[in-house]
Amino acid sequence: MLLDNHVIRDSTTPTRGLFWFRHDLRFHDQVALSSLCQQVDELTLLYIIDDSWFVPNSYGIQPVGEHRFNFLIDTIEALNEKASALGHSILTLKGQTPELLVSLLSSNAYTHFGVTAHGGYNERREVEAVSRFFPNIEIVLGESSSLFNQDDLPFNLEVMPDVFTPFKRKIESAIKPCDPVATLTALPSPFTPYIDTKSRYTLNRCPSRNQAEGTFVGGEEAAHSHLNSYLFEWKVAASYKETRNALDSWRDSTKLSPWLATGALSARYVIQEVKKYEQNVVKNDSTYWIYFELLWREYFYWLQQKFGPKWFQFDGIKSKMPNTSHDPQVFVSWCNGQTGYPIVDACMRQLAVTGYMSNRGRQLVASCFVNELRQDWRYGAAWFESQLLDYDVASNWGNWLYLAGVGTDPRENRQFNLQKQTEIYDPNGEFCAKWLG
Numbered sequence: 441m442l443l444d445n446h447v448i449r450d451s452t453t454p455t456r457g458l459f460w461f462r463h464d465l466r467f468h469d470q471v472a473l474s475s476l477c478q479q480v481d482e483l484t485l486l487y488i489i490d491d492s493w494f495v496p497n498s499y500g501i502q503p504v505g506e507h508r509f510n511f512l513i514d515t516i517e518a519l520n521e522k523a524s525a526l527g528h529s530i531l532t533l534k535g536q537t538p539e540l541l542v543s544l545l546s547s548n549a550y551t552h553f554g555v556t557a558h559g560g561y562n563e564r565r566e567v568e569a570v571s572r573f574f575p576n577i578e579i580v581l582g583e584s585s586s587l588f589n590q591d592d593l594p595f596n597l598e599v600m601p602d603v604f605t606p607f608k609r610k611i612e613s614a615i616k617p618c619d620p621v622a623t624l625t626a627l628p629s630p631f632t633p634y635i636d637t638k639s640r641y642t643l644n645r646c647p648s649r650n651q652a653e654g655t656f657v658g659g660e661e662a663a664h665s666h667l668n669s670y671l672f673e674w675k676v677a678a679s680y681k682e683t684r685n686a687l688d689s690w691r692d693s694t695k696l697s698p699w700l701a702t703g704a705l706s707a708r709y710v711i712q713e714v715k716k717y718e719q720n721v722v723k724n725d726s727t728y729w730i731y732f733e734l735l736w737r738e739y740f741y742w743l744q745q746k747f748g749p750k751w752f753q754f755d756g757i758k759s760k761m762p763n764t765s766h767d768p769q770v771f772v773s774w775c776n777g778q779t780g781y782p783i784v785d786a787c788m789r790q791l792a793v794t795g796y797m798s799n800r801g802r803q804l805v806a807s808c809f810v811n812e813l814r815q816d817w818r819y820g821a822a823w824f825e826s827q828l829l830d831y832d833v834a835s836n837w838g839n840w841l842y843l844a845g846v847g848t849d850p851r852e853n854r855q856f857n858l859q860k861q862t863e864i865y866d867p868n869g870e871f872c873a874k875w876l877g
């Protein structure tokens with residue numbers, strides 16, 4: 441496992457845990473929280489909204505845009521409802537993460553700190569910092585962000601295959617996804633820490649709880665309800681492989697990504713449910729293909745850990761400078777869906793209105809950004825980061841690196857022919873008409 445502060449403690453001293461939710465906003469398949477619950481007498485559940493989410497980054501973009509933020513808050517609201525049924529509430533704070541953690545951990549006699557391992561570069565550094573600054577606090581780290589545990593991988597991360605196909609082959613010949621752990625139904629007694637009231641964030645969006653077709657509702661229950669409809673009500677998983685590239689149809693791909701990204705849904709749980717579908721409905725190429733796509737998610741999850749900060753660099757992991765630059769006017773026209781390429785503009789407007797874009801759409805707008813518009817790919821990735829409900833550091837920056845030709849794509853140039861793609865994916869012009877008005 442990754443990190444551990446092993447602390448010798450007198451067994452009569454009461455123990456107190458702080459669990460920090462990040463991209464794991466759920467009570468099912470909660471490896472780290474389940475383990476923490478077995479080790480402490482008292483528990484605080486924490487979520488932090490970092491001030492930096494609302495301040496323009498080095499690309500001049502606010503990292504968390506309105507749609508993404510609202511989806512996240514709805515997810516926390518839903519988590520808080522579940523927590524209250526277990527006698528807890530989520531302490532939701534707003535401020536600077538390091539300061540808030542230091543303040544909580546230094547003045548509230550916590551003996552344990554629980555957190556789910558996450559492959560993001562910053563996420564790993566956050567946990568390392570807590571471990572370094574608080575050597576007397578036991579770090580309880582659990583893995584459930586990925587399908588596999590790091591120790592089970594058939595390679596060390598430093599030598600993991602750079603290219604997807606050999607990665608997939610090695611994985612498939614050696615291991616199977618981990619089973620999800622049981623949903624938490626009881627928690628240790630709640631502990632309310634001392635914290636400056638200025639830092640408290642009041643949850644009050646009172647979002648809809650009904651997951652209706654065509655909308656993304658935040659939270660674990662909505663995620664389970666959608667997965668259940670997709671698999672057992674609509675029974676469309678059997679044709680996923682043929683339909684997954686559609687631009688704008690709710691049932692043609694799983695639409696699980698926003699829940700996977702916030703952690704309201706565990707990928708291990710998805711695999712378990714797909715297996716049930718295979719046993720009870722049908723097992724075919726399409727059901728395998730859902731696993732295949734989740735292996736792409738897995739691949740980027742581990743690859744980002746191999747390459748660290750290179751994940752965000754202009755020359756990427758190939759150390760090859762792209763022949764592109766940043767033009768603010770061109771960038772804004774792309775963001776606003778005003779490039780003059782109808783299929784690209786339609787996809788970009790769909791993103792602006794809904795916070796979602798299909799995988800095919802993402803490939804087309806990214807290819808256009810880099811090849812036709814000759815823009816610095818990092819600005820495109822930063823815009824996606826701000827807009828996508830399903831933003832995930834590994835999948836977003838990994839796919840952008842790939843399409844910009846500075847990632848791990850063995851093919852030199854992956855430029856999409858926009859005209860041809862329009863003929864294939866929008867043959868009657870309905871998608872463009874819908875979004876271009």
Ligand SMILES: Cc1cc2nc3c(=O)[nH]c(=O)nc-3n(C[C@H](O)[C@H](O)[C@H](O)COP(=O)(O)OP(=O)(O)OC[C@H]3O[C@@H](n4cnc5c(N)ncnc54)[C@H](O)[C@@H]3O)c2cc1C
Nearest residue numbers: 693694695696697733734737799802830831832835836839
């Ligand atoms: C430029 C670009 C940026 C992207 N940014 C993100 C992002 O920030 N977050 C994100 O979750 N996905 C991202 N993707 C991957 C993919 O587009 C989305 O996961 C997918 O469109 C989500 O819709 P779905 O759940 O219906 O996917 P489905 O087709 O139903 O796939 C099932 C699941 O497999 C995984 N998956 C599928 N394709 C990919 C892929 N290419 N890479 C990684 N995982 C994949 C996702 O978890 C997805 O939910 C990006 C792709 C591109 C080309």
